[in-house]
Amino acid sequence: MAVLRDFFSTSLRLQTTLSCSRRPQLRKCLKYVKVLVSQRGITTSTTTTPFPEFEGVPNIKTHDDLYRFSLENPDVFWGKLARSRLKWFHDFHKVKDCDMAEGKIQWFDGGKLNASVNCVDRHLETRQNQVALIWEKDEPGTQETVTYGELSVMVNKMANMLRHSGVDRGDRVAIYLPKSPIAVASMLACARIGAIHSVVFAGFSAEALAGRIQDANAETVITADQGLRGGKIIELKRTVDAAVQKCPSVKRVFVYQRTGGDVPMGKVDIPLDKALSGESASCKPSEMGSEDPLFMLYTSGSTGKPKGISHSTGGYLLYTNVTFRHVFDYQDGEVFGCVADIGWITGHSYVVYGPLSNGATTLLFESTPVYPNPGRYWEMVERLKLNHIYLAPTALRLLLKSGDSWVNKYDRSSLRKLGCVGEPLNHEAWQWYYHVVGENRCDIIDTWWQTETGGISLAPRPSAPGAEIIPAMPMRPFFGIEPVLMDSKGQELTGNDVNGALCIKKPWPGMTRTIYGDHDRYLDTYFKPYPGLYFSGDGAHRTDKGYYQITGRMDDVLNVTGHRLGTAEIEDIITEHPDIAEAAVVGFPHDIKGEGVYAYVTLKDEVKMSNKEICEQLKNIVKVNIAGYAVPDVILVTPGLPRTRSGKIMRRILRQIAADKLDALGDVSTLAEPDIVDTIIKIHIKLTNSQN
Numbered sequence: 001m002a003v004l005r006d007f008f009s010t011s012l013r014l015q016t017t018l019s020c021s022r023r024p025q026l027r028k029c030l031k032y033v034k035v036l037v038s039q040r041g042i043t044t045s046t047t048t049t050p051f052p053e054f055e056g057v058p059n060i061k062t063h064d065d066l067y068r069f070s071l072e073n074p075d076v077f078w079g080k081l082a083r084s085r086l087k088w089f090h091d092f093h094k095v096k097d098c099d100m101a102e103g104k105i106q107w108f109d110g111g112k113l114n115a116s117v118n119c120v121d122r123h124l125e126t127r128q129n130q131v132a133l134i135w136e137k138d139e140p141g142t143q144e145t146v147t148y149g150e151l152s153v154m155v156n157k158m159a160n161m162l163r164h165s166g167v168d169r170g171d172r173v174a175i176y177l178p179k180s181p182i183a184v185a186s187m188l189a190c191a192r193i194g195a196i197h198s199v200v201f202a203g204f205s206a207e208a209l210a211g212r213i214q215d216a217n218a219e220t221v222i223t224a225d226q227g228l229r230g231g232k233i234i235e236l237k238r239t240v241d242a243a244v245q246k247c248p249s250v251k252r253v254f255v256y257q258r259t260g261g262d263v264p265m266g267k268v269d270i271p272l273d274k275a276l277s278g279e280s281a282s283c284k285p286s287e288m289g290s291e292d293p294l295f296m297l298y299t300s301g302s303t304g305k306p307k308g309i310s311h312s313t314g315g316y317l318l319y320t321n322v323t324f325r326h327v328f329d330y331q332d333g334e335v336f337g338c339v340a341d342i343g344w345i346t347g348h349s350y351v352v353y354g355p356l357s358n359g360a361t362t363l364l365f366e367s368t369p370v371y372p373n374p375g376r377y378w379e380m381v382e383r384l385k386l387n388h389i390y391l392a393p394t395a396l397r398l399l400l401k402s403g404d405s406w407v408n409k410y411d412r413s414s415l416r417k418l419g420c421v422g423e424p425l426n427h428e429a430w431q432w433y434y435h436v437v438g439e440n441r442c443d444i445i446d447t448w449w450q451t452e453t454g455g456i457s458l459a460p461r462p463s464a465p466g467a468e469i470i471p472a473m474p475m476r477p478f479f480g481i482e483p484v485l486m487d488s489k490g491q492e493l494t495g496n497d498v499n500g501a502l503c504i505k506k507p508w509p510g511m512t513r514t515i516y517g518d519h520d521r522y523l524d525t526y527f528k529p530y531p532g533l534y535f536s537g538d539g540a541h542r543t544d545k546g547y548y549q550i551t552g553r554m555d556d557v558l559n560v561t562g563h564r565l566g567t568a569e570i571e572d573i574i575t576e577h578p579d580i581a582e583a584a585v586v587g588f589p590h591d592i593k594g595e596g597v598y599a600y601v602t603l604k605d606e607v608k609m610s611n612k613e614i615c616e617q618l619k620n621i622v623k624v625n626i627a628g629y630a631v632p633d634v635i636l637v638t639p640g641l642p643r644t645r646s647g648k649i650m651r652r653i654l655r656q657i658a659a660d661k662l663d664a665l666g667d668v669s670t671l672a673e674p675d676i677v678d679t680i681i682k683i684h685i686k687l688t689n690s691q692n
Contacts, residue, residue: 158189169194201343206242290314308516319510324354390419422562454510
């Protein structure tokens, strides 16, 4: 047995050093060994527990020892990692200065560094010709690669172009681009000169884009003529044109040619290729303070206005670097495939900053999971020899419905880890992912984290070698993360088999520093609900074994296809319709999306249009003003809403009706008009039957 273990670990190391032509032979041999090892009941986990930085430190011999050390000695733990994992112009003089009761979070004071140097420059001596980016374009088989050397040229030229165009340190730059090398170069170019990038998902409407540009007071926008996704053309430039009309702050719009489509060019528009043509491939990086903002990213909250979450340079970069390498057990030379869009935090942390700061080869996936067919992911795995794939439960549930044949059609032997991110992963999808996609041999890394945490906070790995992985839960806190559960009275729940509000007790480097332009909202949202703790807004269950399972949002925020969506934001848009008197939006269980959007609306008197016409108009309004994924799955027109005597809408009842839990409505005696509940139920049943 010991011989098998040694062979297994040695083989994995060889995979990263052998030439590409020899790797398939080794993988086949390794596959047979894994089967034999599995039959003999031997664990094949290869996760290293202690980090190299802590070898020889007294009393650190196991994973659990190191975890306890990270909580008890955070200055030593994070200080060692910061100095060994990142390149600094000037060393920091203090590891942390934090007071979560006051919302004060500062890491690595006095340190000077640059994110683009850490993601590109420091790799050039040894990795200049290594592929940094694999651009998996919309059409299968049309991929392009960008080496670290080529990426360096792109970033430097882009940085010089921005500087010469008047973009200064601290300025905000809005990026509205498809997932492509130019998008990554734009992010890193901003980081190089000290500008703050604000990437907006290139599926948001002109109204949503304009709101984010206005809130950030951005003077610069980088976009493309058009995008391609699922065989369809997306009119990005036209969306930007409509947004910029409402944004007097915008002075320049750089337009990248993705398709070469004919798009109008106005006074502020500048062809990107032309602007880059005369720029030097050398640009001196700005020396940024560790606490200087690296980027801002908008996420929905429980009010109608999205929050501009601001992340620091040093703390964020370190946390994504460390979590990327150790949560996924990333080995040098592997190909990491996170299919998330760069418009979300997952794309920031595990497409761009985490992989590139580790010198990895990372995937840029432009298409959809079902284009041109449901085998797209698995054909891509075979063609690109992906070692990791990191995707959302929404995609898994969608592909599961298409059957096993689309998976089994392709060779997936290159895969070593299967990641999952977004809403909680259900058991059926977990089992399919593990047994069918992973052929019973790949760990499933089911992760929990948020835009605000910066990186993965709970995940099954890293853990002690051989430690169990339980389906459909993130299980274990990462190093330095100390989760606690709180009850409704603000008391910590001790022991196991308890449910409560998920909070984190100690600060960590990757956490958000503020909400742009509204620090009071930052304090009110994350630190005041449970003083001295970070409040995630999620509920969780701690099992009888001490593992964590996420139970869902505790505020009025939905998790649709893995993306947070504020109910108030949808309600605000719906009530702009002249015939709508009131709206209440809730979530309900959805087989594919995880959570669907259910809207209850009441009409003003003497409305002449039919309910069907109004519902179609409302869906279009939401699509135009927010995004397609925010469109309600169900709109129920009702004569009233359930209210308490004080006027508060009883959303609990609306959630139960939307979820078809009609026998679990609870006490309705406190309502001002209890009869309205029966009326809503009758309309809901009629609507459900008509849709079936």
